[in-house]
Amino acid sequence: MADRATYPVQLVQPDGRRVFDREHAASVADVGPTELRELYEDMVVARRIDTEATALQRQGQLGLWAPLFGQEAAQVGSAHALHRDDYVFCSYREAAVAYCRGVDPAKITRLWRGVAHHCWDPAEINMTNPAIVVGAQGLHATGYAYAAHLEGAEIAVVAYFGDGATSQGDIAEALGFAASWSAPVVFFCQNNQWAISEPVRVQSPTPIVRRAYGYGIPGVQVDGNDVLGVLAVTRQAIARARSGGGPSFIEAITYRMGPHTTADDPTRYRTAAETEVWQRRDPIDRMRRLLERQGLWDNAFEQRVKDRSDEVGARVRTATLELPDPDPSELFDHVYAAPHPLIDEQRAAYLEGVRS
Incomplete structure (x- = not known):
């Protein structure tokens, strides 16, 4: 996995055109028409889960929700790179990863409604529940990865976190331990440009991925709105971890289109002009343009995706409203x-x- 922070890896441009990248294109050479359509469908469904949960919170049915709107490619692309026996330590925004790991959409809002201590059983999908303490999951992932290494398990462990978490001591300590122990952990930073109301430039005057270099950990920047690019670099990092190569760091450059959480008002600290720039880089629109260019888009497929997203959205809403109050x-x-x-x-x- 080459160090690459000068410019992000990109395999699909915003207009849907493919980018020739000999180093990374090979990692997704097996992704054919069926897989491309699956990636698109999962992103659309993930967005529907997110918009449904956001609406439920606005209607007083959830206590809080952390939207992922705009970050679908970073989450779906990386999730598709994982093996079933790999283990995921998430933050509070990875509902799309959970969906791709096989979580029943009906369970995704349980914790956020305040009727349970968890959303799903971690043992069923090898993924922890949402973690509210910012950055703590980096240490948990490193410890789990090192323990798995000692037991001889040839797996990878992934720690998801945002750009804001890189300013926490827990992430710094996790990087240090992972490097020293050669733990098979992939640090996946979704740089969505804002740590609540603080822009990323305030946190780091240089690319965040370069922090990994000081620990001797290889890293790569990727266009986080390019699902194929994310899939490629995550597959490479996962392969490195599973083969005993140690930790890696991925910085996915993306954008949080909505609020930090539903308790936040992003219009107080960022401009509409900035948001409009990122709207033109929408990950779902980009994937649709790719499918159209490759002759993989038709009315039947469009309807199938719509029907699936409607089905999942209805399931999220119905299940949330029917959740019983706990004793x-x-x-x-x-x-x-x-x-x-x-x-x-x-x-x-x-x-x-x-x-x-």
Whole structure:
């Protein structure tokens, strides 16, 4: 995996034209018509999940939601590069990765509605639940990867995080440990240009990927709105990890089209002109143009994708509205691994208050 931060890897331009890149095109040479259509469909469905969840929050049905609108290619492309036995440590924005890993869309909003401590069972899909503590998942991923290495498991572990998390000490420590231990972990940074209201230029005067070089970790920048480019570089990093080559760092250059979370108002800190520039780089539009250029677009396919996205969107909405409220006593479950008298005392006092 070559160090490449001078300009991002790109295999598909915004107008849908392919880019000849001998080094990276070979990594997606097996991606034919069926796979191209699958990538497009997964991005469309992921966006529908996101817009449905955002609408549910605006209607008071979710407590919070972290939109992924605009980052579909970064998430879908990287997720398609993973093997089933690889393990994912996510942040709070990777609903598209979860969908590609096989999560039932009906489970994606459970945590955000506030009726459960989790969305899905991590053991079923080898992916953790949303992590709210910014950057902490980098350390968790590194520890898991190193343990897997010690046990002889030939897998890769991926840690997803945003550009803002690179300013956290946890990511710096994770990079240091991963380099020292040669842990099979892929650090996947979705640089969406804004850490809440702080632009990326405030966090780093140089490309974020260059931080990895100081730890001796190879890195690459990729056009994060180019699903094929993301797929190619992630496959290379995954192969490096699984073959014992150690950690890698990917910086996917993308853009958060919506708010940081539904509690945020991006119009207070960024201009409409900036957003319009990135709208012209929309990852889904780009993939559609590629399909059209290659004669893979027709009305039947368009309708199939629409029907699938409508089906998933309806499933997310219906399942969210039907989620039962938990028993109040469950608030105290799983605080400790074993029974604890202090927790028992607090549970009793809380339930007495609820009953009164």
